[in-house]
Amino acid sequence: MKLPAFDYACPATLAEALALLASRDDAKALAGGQSLVPMMAFRIASPSLLVDLRRLSDLRKIAIDTSGVRLGAMVRWRDIEDDARLNGAHPLLKAAVSHVAHYQIRNRGTVGGSIAHADPAAEMPGIAVTCDADIAVTGTRGARVICADDFFIAPLMTALAADEIITEIRLPAWPPRRRWGFREFSRRRGDFALAAAAVFFDVDDAGKAYNAHIGAIGVGDRPARLPAAEAEVNGQVVDIAISERAGRAASASVDPQSDIHASGAYRKSLIGTMVERALQSAAGMSAL
Amino acid sequence: MRNSFVGSPVERREDLRFVRGRGQYVDDLNPDGLLHAVILRSSFAHGRIRSIDASATVKLAGVHAVITARDMPGGPPRIPMRLQPLPEFMPFEQGVIADTKVRYVGEPIAVVVATSVAVGEDALDHIVVDIEPLPAVSDCETSAAGDRLLFEQQGANCAMTFTAECGDADAAFKAAAYVRREKFRTGRHFGLTLEPRGVMAEWDAATGRLTVSGAAKVPFFNRRVLAEQMGLPEDSIAMIENDVGGGFGARGEFYPEDFLIPFAARYTGRPVKWIEDRRENLMAMNHARQAQVEVEIACAHDGTILALRGHAHVDMGAYMRTNGAVAARNIAQFMAGPYRIPNIRVKSSLWMTNKTPVGTYRGPGRFETDFFRERLLDMVAKDLRLDRVELRRRNLIPASHMPYPLPAIAPFPASDEIDSGDYRATLDRCLEEFGWADKAKLAGKLIDGRFHGLAVGCFIEGGAAGPKETARLEINPDGSVAVFIGSSAVGQGVETVFAQIAADALEIPMDRISGVHHGSTAYVSDGYGAYHSRSVVMGGSALLDATKNLHNLIRTAAAKRFGCLPSEIKISEDGIVGPHGSSARFADFAGLTAEGAFLNKKHTYTFGAHAAHVTVDARIGRIEIIDYLAVTDCGRIINPMTVRGQVIGSLVQGLGGALLEDLKYDKDGQLLTGSLADYLLPSASDFPNLRAVVTEMFPSPINPLGAKGAGEGGIISAGGVVANAVANALGAFGVEPRELPLTPQRVWEMVEAGRLAT
Structure with a gap:
């Protein structure tokens, strides 16, 4: 369980970091290390060079304006928890982050690290997909912006090139009257989700929902929105019956794999329940 | 001075060292x-x-x-x-x-x-x-098939079959008015x-x-x-x-x-x-617990248990390790637990498999067999429309039957009997402290989306294994006394409880016990260590013998100095006093040392009852422990605080085994749970609502302290009681747990099967 030998660099600028990352085929960016370092200890990963991004202070900012919330890639879970502005600016993000692992990990783990790692059961990729976030990345060949839905490809696989670094996650602006809910089930608090649902919708003057976004976490090889469940919600007054229909649609639209933590059938059922309960919570009903 | 350190909630002396980060573990040694x-x-x-x-x-x-x-x-x-x-x-x-x-x-x-x-x-x-x-042997069934052999020269994968027996089980089953047969399984855990x-x-x-x-x-x-x-x-x-x-x-x-x-x-x-x-x-490290059983119970219409018959199969892993047979043996011998069952025949077969070998883990065999038995009792109560509490009370071994013989076990027979106790008293105490009468009204109710369930179960816990333990006392130059003991410290607090026992026996203040030196081979002539909840009972009793011997040495030495008879010497906290105003201090006899021993062929039996109140979110299978109470009578209590700590600690481990922990293998014998992200341990925040009541109604008659081993009782009932509470909560779905751990997925599957059936 000791790390294999590797070189370590801790550059002060993004340009240096990019040059270092490009200097070797198997160099890896270190952004908190809460997934990468255990993988190295288990010798599942053995990069010959770690480029630590912790000194890149530009990447640690949380910016909030009319365009939305911009999270620097090196923003830690702890920073999100501590930022009271986000209570109004992005309550769904805040609720989701409270489910990330444990205090010690939340003090070190970063938004960009989680996005780059792309665990299908992790909260942040799920929020990014649900909220139509843009992922800003920079490489030696220049900067580009990838929408979250295109970014996540498969478990631990993303559109990020080996010599690119994520700089920012851009979440679109959050209207004050938007309704939202987040429900997650894990074996113990802080464990990876067996299934989680992130939902939001806006409400028109007649009380009907529109712009429904329903995201599923932990039930596929990447986080995904569930259009069939969203269709059950749009144009409706969200009540028990609608939430149940959306839950059934959510179950029907996923085909999760079985692993040692949960069978596919169980996960399929769970996501329906999580969507149903998240919608009830969003609609202001008391829900488990 | 008449001390009363024994029985007081003295704070653990070793804790100061640990909380200051001054403990010395083997990894701290760097020569x-x-x-x-x-x-x-x-x-x-x-x-x-x-x-x-x-x-x-x-x-x-x-x-x-x-x-x-x-x-x-x-x-x-x-x-x-x-x-x-x-x-x-x-x-x-x-x-x-x-x-x-x-x-x-x-x-x-x-x-x-x-x-x-x-x-x-x-x-x-x-x-x-x-x-x-x-080809790998990954479970008992494959092992029993016999076409893949771990040890070719043995010709079979079965290392042994134990049989526990009393009365005539077959005859009792033939004559019985009611019989139920069930199959149960426990998961693979480890300490x-x-x-x-x-x-x-x-x-x-x-x-x-x-x-x-x-x-x-x-x-x-x-x-x-x-x-x-x-x-x-x-x-x-x-x-x-x-x-x-x-x-x-x-x-x-x-x-x-x-x-x-x-x-x-x-x-x-x-x-x-x-x-x-x-x-x-x-x-x-030794694995443990994985067993399956096919078991039958025979009762009269009024719920009187007449007989128990069954065959357990234990997944032993690849080798017989030092204490590998204990759990399998205990599953057979202790299946009846605290209940009077006149006719028993339970077999337990040990199957070699291509997995990490097994050894003892706190409450070995008892956690498993109590799950089997307590589940069965709740099923019997349901079948016969009897109150679950009444069924248990009716069948508990009455206090008047003590000492009560255990079923004979073979091979390696050792006649054994339960030393003392009133099992109905701890059951009643448990029900009263728990508020059973009120809480039982919640049984099966759906409140705010969660089903409520209650259960109660009874247990016995063996302790104080022989054959012997050794203790030594030595007077230091400053007149304080050092304790050396053959018992080992594995977290039980022996440095505190032996100081309490020694201070009381020597009739000196506890701060004059300079230290308790345990385990290492240099301290005493022979030692037997820490297993089978034996350290305090065996070591403490040896300590009383060492005190007697040290006092005799002091008397002899003082008599020589004062020119009197040893019987004229009085020893007290203040010093050693002879006739005609002669006196000396403990320090005057610095270097005097005396060993003592305690030999024992019998076991102590701590006993008690557990009650649980759980809720189940049936849609996702999640179980929450709302309240859990363990009542334990462990004879003479040396330190109520450390006993309660033992009960709560072992209860948390029991709940881990009941709800979370499972070492999983695939068909090729690959371990799938190779990290603590996959093998789920309970953490400090998982079970906040646990209570322990310890009593000392029945001192053990088989040792001079009157103490009983009490390190394991908390774990023993946990599986059966939680599973019964879940069955009680989900009665509407006909849920009957037959396998541990009760993962959310298993609970959800049982609920879904119940929904389909109705």
Whole structure:
């Protein structure tokens, strides 16, 4: 369980970091290390060079304006928890982050690290997909912006090139009257989700929902929105019956794999329940 | 002075050291010239070793040696059974390193000795091992089929079948008005210690002396084994007990590394240390618990239990380790638990499989067999439309029947009886403290989306295993007294409770007990250690004997000094007083030392009842413990605070086994739960609502302290009580748990099956 030998660099600028990352085929960016370092200890990963991004202070900012919330890639879970502005600016993000692992990990783990790692059961990729976030990345060949839905490809696989670094996650602006809910089930608090649902919708003057976004976490090889469940919600007054229909649609639209933590059938059922309960919570009903 | 430290909630003396970070664990020892050992472990569950080539490895920078079976003249020695050492088990004993075959993932194949652990781990990749894979035996069914043999020369995979018997079970079943047959299973758990194991060995070639640090639990027995294996006289080996982060039955038994590291130290001529990492820990430390049973119960219409009959099958893993037979044996002998069942025949078969070998884990066999029995009792109550509490009360062994004989067990028979107790009294106390009458009204109710369930169960807990324990007292130059004891410390608080016992026996203040020195082989002439909840009862009783002997020595010495008869000497807190105004201080007899011993062939039986209130979110299968109460009568209580701590701690482990923990293997014998992200342990925040009440109504009649072993009771009932509470909550769906752990998925599946059926 000791790390294999590797070189370590801790550059002060993004340009240096990019040059270092490009200097070797198997160099890896270190952004908190809460997934990468255990993988190295288990010798599942053995990069010959770690480029630590912790000194890149530009990447640690949380910016909030009319365009939305911009999270620097090196923003830690702890920073999100501590930022009271986000209570109004992005309550769904805040609720989701409270489910990330444990205090010690939340003090070190970063938004960009989680996005780059792309665990299908992790909260942040799920929020990014649900909220139509843009992922800003920079490489030696220049900067580009990838929408979250295109970014996540498969478990631990993303559109990020080996010599690119994520700089920012851009979440679109959050209207004050938007309704939202987040429900997650894990074996113990802080464990990876067996299934989680992130939902939001806006409400028109007649009380009907529109712009429904329903995201599923932990039930596929990447986080995904569930259009069939969203269709059950749009144009409706969200009540028990609608939430149940959306839950059934959510179950029907996923085909999760079985692993040692949960069978596919169980996960399929769970996501329906999580969507149903998240919608009830969003609609202001008391829900488990 | 009449002391009363015994019975007081004295704060643990050892805690100050631990909370200040001043404990000394084996990994804290770094003598000059230290080398580090890492172990190449089999990645195959079953296979024949064709060759091991370490020629490139030994040339690597920082590598001092690579040790394999070929380096051991006469082949790798075997590790003998410590408990139930039957000749039938010998062919299944484990060698210290794989020689011709590997039989589980994690079996040691080679030891690399290097300048650091990191260098050693890198070097492992350079050892070329050629193994011809063989089909794996991954469960009892495959083992019983018999076409894949772990030990070809044995011709079968069954190491033994124990039978527990009393009365005439077959006749009772024939005549019974009501019979129910069931099948149950328990998962594979282990006594996971926060600090993994470790060994540090130093060989002094000039004097031929070996010092082994990291010893625990049974250092004296392990010294005998090691001396034999190393070809050394016993007294040239010192086993040193350090602070440990948990024992639970698993730490301190003799494992392969307990030979390999001392061997490596002698081989290299340098101190060598090995610290188990967590991945190794999950595949190297003794596993436990995995059993399945087919069992029948026979009752009269009024619920009087007439007979119990069944056959358990225990998944033993690849070898018979030092105490590997205990759980299987206990499953058979203790299936009746605290209940009077006149006719019993329960068999328990030990099946070898290609998995990590099993050993004892807190409440061995008892956790499993109590789950089987308590589930069965709730099913009987439902069938016969009897109150669950009344069914139990009616069948508990009455106080008037004590001492009560246990069923005979064979082979390795040992007649045993329950020493004392009133089981109905602890049941009633439990119901009253728990508020059963009120809470029972919630049974099966759906409130705010959760179903409520209640359950109660009764247990007995064996303790105080013999044959012997030794204690020694020595007067220090300042007149204080040092305690030396053959019992080992694995977290029970022995430094505190032995100081309490010694202070009371010597009739001196506790601060004049300078320290309690435990475990290490240098302290007393012979020691037996910490297992079967024996330390306090056996060591404490030996301490009383040592006190008597020390007082006699003082009297003799003082009589000589004062010119009087020993019987004229009075010893008190203030000093030693003879006739005619003569007196002396304890310090005047500095250096006087006396050993004492306690011999015992019987066991103590702590007893009690547990009650649980759970809720179940049926849509997702999630169980929450709303309230859990354990009432335990453990005879004379030395320290109510440490006993309560033991009960709560073992209860949390029991709930871990009931709800979370499961070591999973695939069909090829690969361990799928190789980290703590996959093997789920309860954490401090998982079960906040646990209560323990300890009482001392029935002192044990078989030892002078009147104490009973009490380290395991909390774990024993947890599986059965929680499963019964879940069944009670989900009665509307006809849910009847038959398998632990009760994972959310299993609960959800049972609920779904119930929905389909209705």
